[in-house]
Amino acid sequence: MNICVFVKRVPDTEAKIRIDHETNSISEEGINFILSPYDEVAVEEALRLREANGGTVTVVSVGNEEALTTLKKCLAMGADEAVLVKDETPETYDGLRTAKILARAVEKRFPDYSLLLFGKQSVGADNAQIPAMVADLLNLPQVNVVTKLEIDGNKGIAHREIEGALEKVSFSLPAVVSAQKGLNEPRYETLKGIMAAKKKEIPIVTFEDLGLKEEEVTPLLEITKLESPPQRQAGKIIEDEPEEAAKQMVKFLHEEAKII
Amino acid sequence: MILVFIEIREGKVKKSSLEVLSEGKRRADELNTEAHAVLVGHGAGGLAPEVFPYGASKVHVLENSLLAHYSASSFSLALVSLVEEIKPEIIFFPATSMGKDLAPRLAAKLGVSLATDCTSTACKDGKLEVVRPIFAGKAFATVSFKSSPQIASLRPNVFPLLEPGAEKGEVVKKEVVIPEDQIKGQVAEIIREEDAEIDVTEADIVVSGGRGMKGPENFDLLRELTAILPHSAVGASRSAVDAEWIDHQHQVGQTGKTVTPNLYMAFGISGAIQHLAGMSSSKCIVAVNKDPEASIFKVADFGIAGDLFKVIPHLKEELKKAISE
Ligand SMILES: Cc1cc2nc3c(=O)[nH]c(=O)nc-3n(C[C@H](O)[C@H](O)[C@H](O)COP(=O)(O)OP(=O)(O)OC[C@H]3O[C@@H](n4cnc5c(N)ncnc54)[C@H](O)[C@@H]3O)c2cc1C
Numbered sequence: 001m002n003i004c005v006f007v008k009r010v011p012d013t014e015a016k017i018r019i020d021h022e023t024n025s026i027s028e029e030g031i032n033f034i035l036s037p038y039d040e041v042a043v044e045e046a047l048r049l050r051e052a053n054g055g056t057v058t059v060v061s062v063g064n065e066e067a068l069t070t071l072k073k074c075l076a077m078g079a080d081e082a083v084l085v086k087d088e089t090p091e092t093y094d095g096l097r098t099a100k101i102l103a104r105a106v107e108k109r110f111p112d113y114s115l116l117l118f119g120k121q122s123v124g125a126d127n128a129q130i131p132a133m134v135a136d137l138l139n140l141p142q143v144n145v146v147t148k149l150e151i152d153g154n155k156g157i158a159h160r161e162i163e164g165a166l167e168k169v170s171f172s173l174p175a176v177v178s179a180q181k182g183l184n185e186p187r188y189e190t191l192k193g194i195m196a197a198k199k200k201e202i203p204i205v206t207f208e209d210l211g212l213k214e215e216e217v218t219p220l221l222e223i224t225k226l227e228s229p230p231q232r233q234a235g236k237i238i239e240d241e242p243e244e245a246a247k248q249m250v251k252f253l254h255e256e257a258k259i260i
Numbered sequence: 261m262i263l264v265f266i267e268i269r270e271g272k273v274k275k276s277s278l279e280v281l282s283e284g285k286r287r288a289d290e291l292n293t294e295a296h297a298v299l300v301g302h303g304a305g306g307l308a309p310e311v312f313p314y315g316a317s318k319v320h321v322l323e324n325s326l327l328a329h330y331s332a333s334s335f336s337l338a339l340v341s342l343v344e345e346i347k348p349e350i351i352f353f354p355a356t357s358m359g360k361d362l363a364p365r366l367a368a369k370l371g372v373s374l375a376t377d378c379t380s381t382a383c384k385d386g387k388l389e390v391v392r393p394i395f396a397g398k399a400f401a402t403v404s405f406k407s408s409p410q411i412a413s414l415r416p417n418v419f420p421l422l423e424p425g426a427e428k429g430e431v432v433k434k435e436v437v438i439p440e441d442q443i444k445g446q447v448a449e450i451i452r453e454e455d456a457e458i459d460v461t462e463a464d465i466v467v468s469g470g471r472g473m474k475g476p477e478n479f480d481l482l483r484e485l486t487a488i489l490p491h492s493a494v495g496a497s498r499s500a501v502d503a504e505w506i507d508h509q510h511q512v513g514q515t516g517k518t519v520t521p522n523l524y525m526a527f528g529i530s531g532a533i534q535h536l537a538g539m540s541s542s543k544c545i546v547a548v549n550k551d552p553e554a555s556i557f558k559v560a561d562f563g564i565a566g567d568l569f570k571v572i573p574h575l576k577e578e579l580k581k582a583i584s585e
């Protein structure tokens with residue numbers, strides 16, 4: 001079973017986000033970048049499926065050369081191969097654009113895949129749209145926000161999280177699946193894995209190599225303004241004894257906030 | 261015209277869809293156009309009277325026996341046939357599980373870009389402009405579209421409902437053609453967690469617990485509060501979820517759910533940046549933490565620096581009293 005996993009390099013969730021108002025973009029200065037947490041879950045799932053069924057795991061990222069570090073991490077976790085599709089375009093969070101690039105990369109470079117694994121959303125862009133778009137472009141079934149995945153031959157069953165419940169979805173391969181936290185506990189890279197990853201070459205592919213024309217990779221969304229969220233003002237903090245404190249809180253909710 | 265997708269779950273129209281329709285109507289008025297709604301599913305037309313009051317001048321009903329169960333592939337095919345016929349300038353979805361699953365599939369079919377999980381919409385020079393939180397709300401991006409139709413999904417619990425109007429209007433039924441081999445993936449079953457009638461993203465009040473709850477059994481204290489508070493749900497910090505005190509469906513934060521309830525109550529939660537990202541746009545926040553320096557107090561409108569185990573029993577009594585009055 002050959003699996004492709006799509007991964008993105010994103011700012012650490014701890015990062016304080018600063019805005020560069022000149023370019024309408026996030027300032028990268030002093031920010032630590034990581035493999036997007038849901039993508040890490042997707043890589044782990046691919047490795048487990050390979051361990052159970054054989055085949056290969058290839059990781060693919062669209063981004064600048066800094067993303068090589070992210071791909072190296074995936075190799076160190078145990079992925080067989082990695083490919084970088086080079087993209088220097090400033091981020092507009094246009095999911096369709098990335099989806100078109102990924103779909104083309106799959107068609108050109110991995111025609112014999114049976115599973116395409118994604119994170120349910122990339123941390124930062126918070127788009128949650130690329131997996132479904134790739135599924136449509138390649139005319140595949142999609143199961144998003146998956147917390148349990150079982151593959152048997154060319155059939156799959158997945159649990160997909162919805163509001164207050166789970167949907168049990170059956171589908172046939174090839175398919176698109178996007179990972180939710182809880183699907184598995186990602187492994188740490190081993191020293192051996194890190195050493196092996198160091199030796200692997202990561203091919204860098206251009207849009208030209210993929211036969212992508214300029215109009216296909218022109219962003220169709222435009223960020224016209226980027227702002228910091230309005231700061232919340234700290235309210236009243238009391239240290240009264242419990243009964244009085246509870247009374248005060250409910251009084252606040254009733255009379256000032258008018259919620260209860 | 262603005263087209264709004266109305267989500268039906270278990271035979272009911274979701275409130276989040278009516279919020280989206282209300283917002284669609286506000287923009288339609290501004291653009292001097294109409295808001296239409298679309299219901300997808302076998303016999304879905306019976307729900308049209310629930311939709312008209314929130315601003316739809318027309319309700320389209322897409323029917324086919326293959327649409328009895330939701331799948332993104334079949335629903336997006338049905339929607340494409342309607343979009344090609346009525347040519348809306350703007351399409352709105354609720355940013356729910358279904359909306360987030362379906363909208364991108366439709367956008368890809370139409371070859372247009374999509375803005376997800378927007379928290380505000382406006383018109384500028386006859387075009388749509390939306391605001392979407394990125395980095396889990398650490399920044400807000402105003403986005404405009406260079407492709408048409410302009411498609412966006414709107415976050416639940418953010419947009420106010422219109423004052424309900426008349427229940428009548430024009431219903432247009434359409435039998436859509438769906439080749440069976442184009443249905444990719446089927447929902448075989450829906451598994452419901454017993455105590456989770458309301459999801460944290462949909463609740464008016466979220467009562468959350470963190471590591472300060474000390475153990476899984478103490479989450480019952482929070483469940484006792486949600487039993488008193490109308491339309492409420494139990495949430496949690498990642499520490500509580502990682503300790504397996506509660507299922508991860510309940511996790512609020514950057515790698516959990518983003519919630520915007522009317523009231524967020526935090527018990528024994530320190531207020532780490534990843535947690536704040538998921539809840540700091542709640543309309544009102546209250547917190548109980550024994551550490552007066554805890555970061556959660558920086559965003560709380562009202563805080564009690566004290567032991568949650570001593571406060572909760574009194575809070576329960578006081579809330580009961582206030583609600584019964
Ligand atoms: C990649 C990544 C993603 C993350 N995503 C999330 C996320 O989505 N959501 C999330 O919540 N976290 C997330 N975190 C974790 C986050 O950094 C914090 O570790 C976590 O939020 C802390 O949870 P807590 O507040 O319950 O625990 P703690 O930080 O341990 O706080 C417990 C609090 O309880 C108080 N307390 C203890 N006893 C009592 C008592 N008897 N009465 C009153 N108060 C008491 C203490 O004073 C303390 O403030 C993420 C971390 C990483 C690295």
Ligand SMILES: Nc1ncnc2c1ncn2[C@@H]1O[C@H](COP(=O)(O)O)[C@@H](O)[C@H]1O
Nearest residue numbers: 006007062118119121122127128129130
């Ligand atoms: N630049 C990228 N390169 C490769 N995969 C990506 C990229 N951006 C997003 N993805 C994949 O698509 C998923 C959803 O991303 P998004 O739709 O941006 O929230 C991510 O979790 C990744 O698996």
